[in-house]
Amino acid sequence: MTTSTHPPTQAPADTPGTAASTQDTRPPARWTSWPAVVGAAAVGILVVGLSYRLAAEGGNPNIRYGVFWLGMLLAAVPVTARIATGDRVAAGWGVALLGVLTYVPKFLRNPGAPAYHDEYAHWREAVDVLSTGTLFQPNSIIPIVQYYPGTSGLTAAVQRLTGLSVWSSGQLVLFTAHMLVLFAVVVLARVHLRSAAAGALAAVVYALNPSEMYFDTQYAYEGIAVAFFMWILALGSIAARSSGRRRTAALALALLCVGGCVATHHLTTLFLVLLLGGVAAIVAFRRWRSKTAEGTGVWLVLFGGTVLVAVAWVLFVATPTLTYLSPYFGGSVEQLSGMASQEDTGRVVLAPSPQPLWERGLTALSPVIVGLVCLAALLALRKVLKDWRADTLALMAFGLVYFPSVLFLLAPSGAEGARRSWAFSYLGIALIAAFMVLRWRERRPVRWWGRGWVLMALFVVVLVGNVGAGLNDPYRFPGPFRWGTDTNSASAEARTVGEELSARAGRVRVITDRYTALQLVAYGGLDVAAPSVGFPAWQLTQTPDGPTTQLAAEMRAAGYDYLVVDTRMAEEPSFIGDNYGPTDPLIGQATPKENLARLDRVPWATRVITTEHLRVYHLDFFLMNAPMGGGS
Structure with missing residues (x-):
């Protein structure tokens, strides 16, 4: 099979390369026949x-890791081989089957209900949208999910059309x-x-991205937003590469997808703006240097339209967006700077976990392999860059963002952003x-x-x-109850x-740990506090004296009338490290049992619900006195 590796800049979109692609007419091996693959x-x-x-x-x-990879490789290797050796129709069906295979592991992880932190938020949002009709x-x-209703809106529409459950x-x-x-x-x-x-x-390689x-x-x-992102680019x-009505129709559909992306996810929109800005700038620069159009107007219109829609959305609909995003980038940069100055603000890569050593080794090897492939491409292209279209080179160059993003895994605030970037940067890869x-x-x-067995080995690695x-392990695998994980x-x-609390008191405001909060919000619709430096609600359980009079007054004014305590926080430290978020003063420690026992003695807390591990207290800070209330 051959194809042009030097696409001319001015060729029509549907013209084959200078070395025309030819289909492999040899029959597929038995192990890549469709019955065997399926x-x-x-x-x-x-x-x-x-x-x-x-x-x-x-x-x-x-054992579980070995069995998991036995199953995944048994499923993925034959279909990948068929994609690589088949004709266009076979490759299309192969990509579809690969899409199913890369979706199934997470689906089997929790097929009937939310389990991940973000899933609880989006599921509850969709439930509330359906129940209120708004x-x-x-x-x-x-909280930012409120201002990006694309996911809940699409879910609600499908539920109305099909009658399926909200989760399905x-x-x-x-x-x-x-x-x-x-x-x-x-x-x-x-x-x-x-x-x-x-x-x-390219679809096979993209399916390898870590996200x-x-x-x-x-x-x-x-x-959901990444689908809008990719089709905007496509x-x-x-x-x-088109003209006339075809160009107009494609550009109009792309701008329609822009609206869907902007209304669905803030960070995807940010990556889209950055990428379109880069493509437009490089294409415009090429036009200025070589007087070659290369669709400059299309990319400028698409970039300008995206910026306009995104800015309007943030200004008039999602005003808290910048405040919500700024701590992640700023905090990660500060933590990386601290690591460079040998301050202890980073995280340990491949820290002790149930993940087997062999998988951890391949995790470290994977970016090296991808880097070598990119280096080989750079060497191959260095003398023929002028023969390639500017937008193609810009999209390829965007893939190189993957490598610095790996560094942000070292910073606690940057790890989340790094993971969220891979779905975008891997397009260039x-x-x-x-x-x-x-x-x-x-x-x-x-x-x-270039031989098949080498490429397949690289695919597996x-x-x-x-x-x-x-x-991490608790997100990938179900397991016995483990305190301090969002999933288990x-x-x-x-x-x-x-x-029960919702049935008794309505949608009241509650103080609780970050793990119990997911269940209370998702299934009870309760309004749970987000502890922070300015609102240290963790003082109720994480300090020996309870809340200060200032915090008590703030909670009373804000209407936080209930405290829910899971006694298992006193039995072992949280798996993640904290019980109340990054400002928790007992990070890496179990809550002292006396802190929880004290709640049954203070006048401002009255136990109203008791189960095996959970205690629900009604709070009345008007009864707070100095001897039991703590400092000021």
């Missing part, structure tokens, strides 16, 4: 399900978006590399890798690094390593307490 995928999914069953029962983590409902888990409707929306992302990558690679084979190969299998398949706004690329694989195939004879870099700290007990 059968292996089905068996692999069952084996992945078995790994979750083993994880739920506890035991040796090496968008922009307040959300106490992630959300999963249907998310699965559709997941598939649309991969096929947008197919379109992008076909347009920019001018090869059908490149489209399928693909778990982070972007959780029910949350990025997994439609913009088509418009830049996918284009680079597809270009290099096709280039290696053109060589006659094919060098060892990057797949395993990137999934290992994505999320959930309990039917907390759900029952949330529903």
Whole structure:
């Protein structure tokens, strides 16, 4: 199979490359025939399900990790081989099956209800939108979700149309978006590399990004917004290579997707603005230097339209957005600076965890392999850059953002942003890798690094390593109750307490730890406080004297009438490290039992609900006296 590795800048969009792609007419090997591929995928999914069953029962983590990867590789390797060797139709079906396989692990993780932190917030938002019939409902888990109703709005629409449960409707929306992302990558690679084979190969590489299998398949706004992001780029690329009505239609659809992206997720919109700005600037610079149009007007209109819609949304609808985002970037930069000056503000990469050593090793090796592929591409392109379209080079260059983003994993505030960037930067990596694989195939004879078994080995290493870099063990696997994890700290007990308190008192305001809060908000609709330096609500349990009179007055004025305590916070330290967020004064420590016992003696707290592990107190700070109330 051959394809052009030097796409001319002025060729029409549908013109084949100078070395026309030719289909491989050899029949596929038996193990890549469709019955074998589909059968292996089905068996692999069952084996992945078995790994979750083993994880739920506890035991040796090496076993569950080994079984999980046995299932995933059994499912993914044959379909990837078929994509690489098949014709255009086979590659299209193969990409669709790969989309299913990269969606299934997270779906099997919690098929019937939310489990991840962000899932609770978005599920509750959709429930409230449906119950009230109005968008922009307040959300106490992630307050900014209120101002980005794309996810809840689409979920509500699907629920009304299908009659499915809210959770199932959300999963249907998310699965559709997941598939649309991969096929947008197919379109992008076909347009920019001018090869059908490149489209399928780019989709395979993109499916390896560390966010693909778990982070972007959780029910949350990025997994949906990234579909808008990719189709904006795909439609913009088509418009830049078209004329007349086709250009107008593609550009109009791209701008329509811009509206969907802006209304769905703030960070995806930010990445979109930055990328479109870069593409527009590079294309405009090329036009100034070489007098070559290359769709300059399309990219400038798309960039300007995106900025206009995004700014209008933030100014008139989502005004808290900048305040919400600024601590993440500023905090991560400060922490990286502290690490550079040898201050202890960072995090340990691949810190002690149940993750097996072999997976951790592949996690460290994966960026090295990706870096070598990018270096090879740079060497291959250095003499022919003038022959390539500027927008293609800009999208490829954007992939290099992946490498500095890995550094931000070292900073607690930056880790979240780094993970959220991979779904975007890996588009450039996918284009680079597809270009290099096709280039290696053109060589006659094919060098060892371009042979199928080498490429498949690299696929396996990057797949395993990137999934290992994505999320930690409690997010990837179900398991026995473990205090201090968003996923495995959930309990039917907390759900029952949330529903009971809501039935008794309505949607009251509550102080509680960050893990119990998820259940109380999601199932009881309660309004839970967000402790901070300015509002240290953790003083009720994390200090020996209780709240200061100033804090008590603030809580009374704000209407926080209830405290919910899970006694398991006194039995072991939180797995994540804190019980009340980053300002918790007992990070890395269990709450002293005396702090909790004191609550049954102070006059301002009256126990109203008791279960095996949970205590619900009604708060009345008018009864707070100096001897039991703490300092001032």
